[in-house]
Amino acid sequence: MDITVVGxxxxxxxxxxxxxxxxxxxxxxxxxxxxxxxxxDLLNSFQSHVTMDADGNSALISFAFQYxxxxxxxxxxxGVSFGDxxxxxxxxxxxxxxxxxxxxxxxxLYNGVFFGEAMRLLELMQAAYAKEGAxxxxxxxxxxxxxxxx
Numbered sequence: 512m513d514i515t516v517v518g519x520x521x522x523x524x525x526x527x528x529x530x531x532x533x534x535x536x537x538x539x540x541x542x543x544x545x546x547x548x549x550x551x552d553l554l555n556s557f558q559s560h561v562t563m564d565a566d567g568n569s570a571l572i573s574f575a576f577q578y579x580x581x582x583x584x585x586x587x588x589x590g591v592s593f594g595d596x597x598x599x600x601x602x603x604x605x606x607x608x609x610x611x612x613x614x615x616x617x618x619x620l621y622n623g624v625f626f627g628e629a630m631r632l633l634e635l636m637q638a639a640y641a642k643e644g645a646x647x648x649x650x651x652x653x654x655x656x657x658x659x660x661x
Contacts, residue, residue, distance in 0.1 A: 514572040514629070516636075519563075525635045527570055531559035534574070534628040541624055542580075545617060553577050586616035 516527065535557040548554050556577040563570045 512574040512625075514632075516570045516572065516632075517568070519568060519570055519636070525632075525639050527561045527563075527572055527632075528559075530628070530632055530635070531561055531572055531574070534624065535559055537624045537628060538576070538580075538621075541620055545620065547583065547617070547620075553579055580621050583617045584620045584622060 519525065519527075538557060539554055542548060542554050553576070556575075558575045560573045560575075561570060562573070
């Protein structure tokens, strides 16, 4: 999973490495909270790597983990395809059975954490850009002719 950040100022207060670490910590917390630590392989498989351009204007954030995390969220695996998940649930209701497909979707395990943290990164970047823009405008106003040039 890769995220590309473009137009990042080298002087920005946004620490992408720390954001990636926090995202991994939240994934690990959700796995522990939902008691999915059977062998610990999934919990220990998370890695992140942040690569920035030489000029610092863009960055690439890469996450690596066992693909099993996605399978848990979708409720698939071992002969159960994504299309079978919904049809198995419907068949159980029609038959009046409580049990059937052993695989259940674990919602919020991957997408909930990832998109929540992506929104948090967006907020951090908005604050950094607003601060940088305000500084440029005030510097121009104080040093310039008294009128900001846009």
